[in-house]
Amino acid sequence: MDTHISDPVVATKLTRTLAAQASAVTYEALPEPVRELARQCVLDYYGVALAGADDPLATILVDELAEAGGAAQASIIGHRVKLPALSAALVNGAIGHALDYDDVNLAMPGHPSVAILPGLIALAEQRNSTGREVVAAFVAGYETACRIGMALRPGHYDRGFHATGTVGAFGAAAACAHLLGLDAEAMARALGIAGTQAAGLKSQFGTMCKPFHAGKASQSGLLAARLAARGFSSRPDLVECEQGFALTHAPDFDGQAALAAPASGFHIFANLFKYHAACxxxxxxxxxxxxxxxxxxxxxxxxxxxxxxxxxxxxxxxxxxxxxxxxxxxxxxxxxxxxxxxxxxxxxxxxxxxxxxxxxxxxxxxxxxxxxxxxxxxxxxxxxxxxxxxxxxxxxxxxAGIPSSDIAGQRERLVAKFGALAEPVLGAARARELRAAILGLDRLADVGALTTLAAL
CATH class of the missing domain: 3.30.1330.120 (2-methylcitrate dehydratase PrpD)
Incomplete structure (x- = not known):
């Protein structure tokens, strides 16, 4: 593996550059189509998580973590129990990926929303964050995950790493750090803390460990951001440094790919929603x-x-x-x-x-x-x-790798999918109420309204 990196930004400042980009995201600067796609990602995530809430892995995880106890900080989708935010991130991430029906971005390549949203929403519930704050933080995390994924592909995934678990941890950290208001330097440390936890192996596909990867990514990202906010130390160049994440996990690391802007301006435009409940x-x-x-x-x-x-x-x-x-x-x-x-x-x-x-x-x-x-x-x-x-x-x-250009039409398909998944769990009236809250996310003064509606 060639570990020589000639570009000075890539060689020493890639993580910091990505952190600065993530921390600079503001709701006001996001184009409306990007905000709409973020809402669609949240809608799809809640639908697949509700449908996965009675999967056997959910019972195992909820029983284990409830037995461990802790502060009742965050809701579990499709369940009555509240758990510490870190535990909720793990459970909600795992159940959101249990059915393998959640969205995809081939830049990672993996499942961005299910790695980012569980930790972000658990933190938002604890902090009584607004919908606009969540939208901005989600986009910051989504773009960070895709940029890092671009730098590692294809070798990282081809070598056997499950990018939802590995790259997803960086996205979750960036999203949670953004919600916490961390500056670029603290954001870079959060990415470093996430990177040293990131894990997931494709050999586990077809077992409960695949969705477990998504939950661990979200939990690790949330923990990374919270520790960084408290001053926990980490290398701020963890992605690109010698013996860092990229050079140990990707045989064809290309830092320039992380810095290149996608043709559409945002990676989220290439989000792919699933309409078949399979890989x-x-x-x-x-x-x-x-x-x-x-x-x-x-x-x-x-x-x-x-x-x-x-x-x-x-x-x-x-x-x-x-x-x-x-x-x-x-x-x-x-x-x-x-x-x-x-x-x-x-x-x-x-x-x-x-x-x-x-x-x-x-x-x-x-x-x-x-x-x-x-x-x-x-x-x-x-x-x-x-x-x-x-x-x-x-x-x-x-x-299937070509995203829909009809964002409004895509919304209608996702509304139908959400109804089919959520109504058997919540009932038609409550499912409609949750759908309306998500599609009106930007107007929510407290995202706790979502977590309340999605819990039994």
């Missing part, structure tokens, strides 16, 4: 399979063989060949393609179960699929070729 890298293949079914009326019994072409990076992310339960099915290209071709609703949480994963018809169909991993493809693109028994060959492709 995001299965979404291009799912959409390709749906297209073949809907356009050509393809039936599973007609299919002789199939080939799915996609980026090489997917091989070690969502390539469980023979899943046996719902969680593993979310990380199986073969399973999710078979489900889509068979007309199974891949947006439905109930579709991911042991029964579906071991359904004989789906198993037969998925076994007909060959995977063709290619170097240099768009990371979220899938191209499916299906050969039918009569010799016809049909093809469809979809790139």
């Amino acid at each position: 995001y890298l299965t979404h291009g293949p799912i959409e390709s399979a749906r297209a073949l079914r809907e356009r050509h009326g393809v039936k599973p019994e007609q299919i002789a063989r199939m080939t799915l072409s996609l980026d090489k990076s997917c091989e070690r992310v969502c390539n469980i060949p023979a899943p046996t339960d719902g969680l593993e099915a979310k990380f199986s290209l073969r399973q999710t393609v078979a489900m889509a071709l068979s007309g199974v609703d891949t947006a439905s949480l109930a579709a991911y179960s042991s029964e579906t994963a071991t359904d004989p018809a789906l198993v037969r169909l998925r076994d007909k699929l060959a995977l063709d991993f290619r170097q240099g493809w768009p990371q979220a693109k899938g191209e499916l070729e299906v050969t039918l028994g009569d010799g016809r060959v049909l093809r469809a492709s979809h790139d």
